Amino acid sequence: MNANTANANFKAQAIVLISGVDSPAASDTAKKILSSYNLNIADNQSISMAGRLILAILIDCDPAHVPAIEDELRQELGKLDLDVAIEVI
Numbered sequence: 001m002n003a004n005t006a007n008a009n010f011k012a013q014a015i016v017l018i019s020g021v022d023s024p025a026a027s028d029t030a031k032k033i034l035s036s037y038n039l040n041i042a043d044n045q046s047i048s049m050a051g052r053l054i055l056a057i058l059i060d061c062d063p064a065h066v067p068a069i070e071d072e073l074r075q076e077l078g079k080l081d082l083d084v085a086i087e088v089i
Contacts, residue, residue, distance in 0.1 A: 010040065010060040012088050016073065020082035022053035029080065030055065033072055037065060053082070063088050 018030055027046060034041060039061040046055045061069070066086055073084040 010062060012061060012063040012066075013042065014059050014061055014063070014066055014069075014086050014088045016055075016057040016059060016069075017085045017087075018053070018055040018057075018073070018077060018082050020053060020077075021080065022048045022051050023080055026053055026077070026080055026082055027055060029076055030057065030073065033076055034059065034069070037069055038062070039065070039069075 016030070016034070018026065020026075031041070034057065039059045041057060042060050043058040044056065046053065066088055070084060070086045073086075077084050
């Protein structure tokens with residue numbers, strides 16, 4: 001849980017999907033970006049195979065923040081040859 005979320009009342013969950021070239025910085029960069037937002041990381045799973053990464057992160061969040069989160073993730077993770085998609089569920 002993010003320190004900013006102690007009393008937060010989140011309205012939605014979203015799945016963040018990150019895929020592309022595997023690197024040690026991929027997961028760390030994603031989590032660093034997410035930690036700057038008022039959200040809770042509820043779960044995360046990753047698969048690393050043949051130099052490729054698939055990372056799925058389930059977040060509790062305000063759905064109004066999703067576009068900004070997605071834009072920042074795409075901008076920063078794109079520099080690492082990673083693709084990002086977010087789906088509010």
